[in-house]
Amino acid sequence: MSRDQENRVSARDMYIGGDWVSSAGEVIEVENPATQEVIATVPAATPAEVDRAISAARQGFEDWSSRSPVERAATLKRIAATISERAQDIGRVMTEEQGKPLNEAIGEIQKLADTFIFYAEEAVRIHGEIIPNSDNAYQSLVVHEPIGVVAAITPWNYPAELIGWKVAAGLAAGCTLVVKPPALTPLTPLAIMACLHDVGVPPGVVNMVTGSGAVVGQRLIESPDVDKIAFTGSSEVGLQIQQSARQIKRMSLELGGNCPLIVTSRADLNDAVKGAARRSFRNCGQICIAINRIYVARDVYEPFLDKLRHAADALVVDDGIANPSADLGALCSSEPLSKTKAHLADALAKGARLIAGGDVPEGARFEKGYFFRPTIVADCNHGMMVMTEETFGPLVGVTPYDALTDAVRLANDTPFGLASYFYSKDLDEMRYATRRLAYGNVAVNNVDAGIINAPYGGWKQSGIGHEHGREGLLEYLNIKHIRLCFAEERVVT
Numbered sequence: 223m224s225r226d227q228e229n230r231v232s233a234r235d236m237y238i239g240g241d242w243v244s245s246a247g248e249v250i251e252v253e254n255p256a257t258q259e260v261i262a263t264v265p266a267a268t269p270a271e272v273d274r275a276i277s278a279a280r281q282g283f284e285d286w287s288s289r290s291p292v293e294r295a296a297t298l299k300r301i302a303a304t305i306s307e308r309a310q311d312i313g314r315v316m317t318e319e320q321g322k323p324l325n326e327a328i329g330e331i332q333k334l335a336d337t338f339i340f341y342a343e344e345a346v347r348i349h350g351e352i353i354p355n356s357d358n359a360y361q362s363l364v365v366h367e368p369i370g371v372v373a374a375i376t377p378w379n380y381p382a383e384l385i386g387w388k389v390a391a392g393l394a395a396g397c398t399l400v401v402k403p404p405a406l407t408p409l410t411p412l413a414i415m416a417c418l419h420d421v422g423v424p425p426g427v428v429n430m431v432t433g434s435g436a437v438v439g440q441r442l443i444e445s446p447d448v449d450k451i452a453f454t455g456s457s458e459v460g461l462q463i464q465q466s467a468r469q470i471k472r473m474s475l476e477l478g479g480n481c482p483l484i485v486t487s488r489a490d491l492n493d494a495v496k497g498a499a500r501r502s503f504r505n506c507g508q509i510c511i512a513i514n515r516i517y518v519a520r521d522v523y524e525p526f527l528d529k530l531r532h533a534a535d536a537l538v539v540d541d542g543i544a545n546p547s548a549d550l551g552a553l554c555s556s557e558p559l560s561k562t563k564a565h566l567a568d569a570l571a572k573g574a575r576l577i578a579g580g581d582v583p584e585g586a587r588f589e590k591g592y593f594f595r596p597t598i599v600a601d602c603n604h605g606m607m608v609m610t611e612e613t614f615g616p617l618v619g620v621t622p623y624d625a626l627t628d629a630v631r632l633a634n635d636t637p638f639g640l641a642s643y644f645y646s647k648d649l650d651e652m653r654y655a656t657r658r659l660a661y662g663n664v665a666v667n668n669v670d671a672g673i674i675n676a677p678y679g680g681w682k683q684s685g686i687g688h689e690h691g692r693e694g695l696l697e698y699l700n701i702k703h704i705r706l707c708f709a710e711e712r713v714v715t
């Protein structure tokens with residue numbers, strides 16, 4: 223980067239032990255994916271700086287874990303209020319670095335605030351159990367205690383929420399954290415960190431170190447002083463993390479998906495199309511629970527395709543700042559765009575039919591930036607990448623089926639098990655499919671597979687552990703069994 227260019231972008235610090243600090247290392251440039259302009263730089267933390275953040279979290283643990291749940295809950299509520307107040311500003315930061323339209327980005331910030339409220343309320347309900355023993359002189363108490371120092375490592379597609387699920391649950395449990403935000407979108411996380419700082423979260427309780435996965439992420443994984451890894455990202459990196467930990471440590475891994483939608487002939491076709499368009503193309507398909515592939519009963523296949531084409535063509539692609547209510551903004555970087563084009567080319571070369579999209583929208587504002595129209599390919603099969611790999615872009619493959627048994631078998635024909643979708647008004651079909659779909663989340667007649675109140679996690683190569691709900695809190699707690707022995711006869715005279 224030239225000195226002139228450097229003067230035009232702002233440099234952000236990272237946050238260690240309650241202070242904003244610069245780094246002795248290099249810097250990482252942050253790009254606006256709608257314009258390809260560099261908008262800021264952040265530090266690439268050195269291993270020594272990562273160690274400082276871990277030791278700050280360790281120092282903060284004794285204080286934070288010994289505060290009462292009511293006090294921790296009050297802090298979480300203050301964080302929620304501050305995030306809500308700043309939703310517009312932080313949303314803008316997100317659109318500028320991630321590409322999603324402004325209204326959607328602001329919506330994500332509001333959901334982040336709701337997450338802090340949810341876990342504030344859970345913080346005061348960390349109950350134990352009393353278990354009778356076979357000998358009445360004994361009693362077992364089961365209590366939950368915070369695990370310790372947590373490394374939270376997150377991807378760029380939901381730069382706010384994915385951090386929030388970990389930080390809110392971790393803080394509610396009494397843990398302290400070192401957060402490593404994604405290198406592509408570190409500015410939103412730093413703006414959230416500023417909220418925590420401003421409401422007076424004690425020094426060391428949450429720290430944020432920016433940089434690459436290979437250096438910062440790996441140091442966190444390998445550190446003997448990190449007690450738990452809370453990771454969201456690709457299955458490849460999740461596996462690498464599991465294999466490279468040098469000690470036994472708690473892990474929750476929220477990984478990739480390859481999510482199917484089944485539409486039966488008993489579905490409300492308009493509802494199914496609405497759901498398919500939303501969950502295939504929202505955030506440009508850059509969502510782990512995006513619909514990647516659709517299986518449609520043959521007798522409604524062509525009408526479904528026709529309606530889905532209309533729905534996709536009606537979606538507005540635009541610069542997310544210039545048009546806050548656009549449906550799709552820019553993709554986050556050149557990588558998901560290249561993968562989308564590669565999966566499309568592969569499908570077309572193998573005989574798929576292009577139904578909608580397939581190219582960049584026309585117009586001067588799309589000449590720079592990573593834009594692509596919502597794209598549908600039909601007559602697909604499992605020899606095509608679009609049906610078997612996670613595209614993470616605005617592309618969906620569709621294919622007809624004859625029997626529901628075949629559709630469910632094809633839906634399960636994947637190493638992934640994150641989310642699946644099913645549209646039918648027939649109770650028996652619903653029962654058949656929901657019992658057999660091998661996924662951690664099954665959404666029926668809707669496409670919002672993850673909500674904060676209920677556990678959210680993947681099966682198979684999509685991960686281990688849960689976020690959301692009470693289960694998301696338990697991931698940050700150790701269970702302790704205290705066995706008491708009484709001698710009641712001593713008080714009997």
Ligand code: NAD
Binds near residue numbers: 433511
């Ligand atoms: P990624 O795995 O490349 O990176 C995720 C994070 O891990 C980043 O912060 C990255 O810097 C870090 N990282 C990379 N290598 C590392 C290493 N060796 N050690 C430690 N950390 C390392 O994923 P991405 O491309 O940023 O995100 C897209 C992926 O995330 C998709 O596969 C998507 O399905 C998945 N995802 C899953 C969920 C879920 O809830 N299951 C949610 C969102 C995204």
